[in-house]
Amino acid sequence: MSFDFDTPIDRRGSDSLKWSRYAGRDVVPLWVADMDFAAPPAVLDALHHRIDHGVFGYAKAWPSLMEAVQDHLQGEYGWQIEPSWIVWIPGVVAAFNVACRAVGGTGAGVFTTTPVYPPFLTAPEHSGRHLVTLPLVRNGRRWQWDFAATDKALAESRARLWLLCHPHNPVGRVWNEDELQEIARLAEKHDLVVCSDEIHCGLVLDPATKHKPLAALSPAMAKRTITLMAPSKTFNIPALYSAFAVIPDPALRRAFSRVMDGIMPHINTLGLVATEAAYRDCGEWHGALIDYLRGNARRVEETVATMPGLSVTPVEATYLAWIDCRELCAAKGIDNPQRFFEKAGVGLSDGCDFGLPSFVRLNFGCPRATLDEGLARMAAAINALP
Ligand SMILES: Cc1ncc(COP(=O)(O)O)c(C=O)c1O
Structure with missing residues (x-):
């Protein structure tokens, strides 16, 4: 079966956060992390089927869904988990805010490395914790990691929780097995x-690289x-x-679930239906997507x-490509490359939000023609500089 990632789907005037930022302006949006592709056909079929049922009462994860998650983790990562370890969550950002509240007391440190996806930098303070960065x-x-500096930062801070991004955005x-062993x-x-x-x-592009869950390193x-x-990015x-958290330790799982109680809503049933179909029925689509994204990555x-x-x-x-603009900024006196490229018609993410100015993040999860247009505008903007 072949899948079409090339034909653009018009998202202008839709509910798209990514496209509505530049409504009415000639800016190619290559910022927030969603892709401009339709969800896999098997996910769409499952959703249509569920909608046709017509009743949308409160939902509870069902056996074939749990089995799809277990089989997926076993098949993709060789990670064997128990269904009881799974805590369903309506979003990953919400969950790392929960983790901050569930571990350590008020004022305890939360360690992370920069640059990083911006909510890593705000979750600790939302939760009365103290952010420690390196x-x-x-x-x-x-x-790469500076593990000697990491050791020192952990020794000197009162960090109780480590927020790790793996694979790392941006x-x-x-992180390879040696790096994971050192983190452990x-x-x-x-x-x-x-x-x-x-x-x-689920978005490993390099065929020679395998994702290894940190928790799969050892029982300890x-x-x-x-x-x-979550299936959200990949599909x-x-x-x-x-989304879901996998928490093998019963005491840690109880602490996490206690923080969620009464605050976190249950997942909507369409999300659960889509998760089962994504993990069970979309292998071919996933392979084709990765090939396409690999082509886009090489293009970037x-x-x-x-x-x-x-x-x-x-x-x-x-x-997501993390583009180092430091030389350009220094040579041409540009103080914010995100604004510079936005004026030239390309909407990128600003490195400042990730804790590292003079960088931009480019989302290449789009048809190649859209990507080429964005890249051409960037090149033209640079070439036009005095
Ligand atoms: C590393 C990382 N975590 C979490 C999220 C968002 O997760 P959710 O939408 O489930 O809150 C993103 C979105 O870009 C991300 O890149």
């Missing part, structure tokens, strides 16, 4: 719970890990708000390499 390091073509790394070693040494946001785990690591996953259904990497003052590291996972 920069990731760009080493040529790769973003730098696009899939430090979490144990300093006695931290790790909340591992693995929402992008599983005990101190809250893993957050492009984020507004259906269906090759084109950015021709733009003076810009550089980008290879994207191992996600449909």
Whole structure:
């Protein structure tokens, strides 16, 4: 079966957050992390079927759904989980805010590395916790950890929780087994719970790279890990708000569920229906998507390499490219590259929001023609500079 990712679907004038930001303006929106593709046919069929039933009472996860999740995690990542470890959540951001409240007391530290998806930086303070950050390091073509500095930061802070982004938004790394082992070693040494946001785990582009859930490293690591996953990014259904936490340790799971009580709504039934279909029936679509996104990633990497003052590291996972504009900014006196490119008709995400100015994030989860138009506008804007 072939799938069409090339033909643009007009999202202007729809409910799209991404496109409505630039309503009435000639700006190609390559910012917020959803894709401009329709959901997989099997997801659409399952949703139609459920809507035809006509009754939308309160929902509860059912056995074939639980089985689809278990089989998916086993098949994709070799991770065997028990159904009782799953806590359904209406969104991953909400869940890492819950994790902040469930671990440590008022004022306890929450550790994360920058740059990072912006809600990592705000969740701790929303929860009466104290944010502790450390920069990731760009080493040529790769973003890496400074583990000696991490060890020191954990020793000096009162951090009880580590918010990990794996694969990482925005730098696009899939943390490898050695890096995960080191994260696990430090979490144990300093006695931290790790909340591992693995929402992008289905978007590994590099065929030689495999996603490994942090909790799958060892039973000891599983005990101190809250893993957050969702079909939302991979199958492009984020507004259906269906996600889940996998929490093997009963006491940690109880603490997490207690914080949710009365505040977090149940997941809507359409989200659950879509989750089952996505995990069980969309393997072929998923493979085709990854091939297409890999092509887009290479297009971004090759084109950015021709733009003076810009550089980008290879994207191992996600449909997000983290573009280093520091040289351009310094050479041309540009203080905010997001605004510079927006004026030139390309809507990117601003590195400042991720804790690192002079960078922009480009979402290439779109038809190639849309991407090419955005890249051409960026190149033209740079070439037109005096
Ligand atoms: C790393 C990461 N976590 C969470 C989210 C959002 O999750 P949700 O929409 O389920 O709250 C995103 C969206 O871009 C993300 O990149």
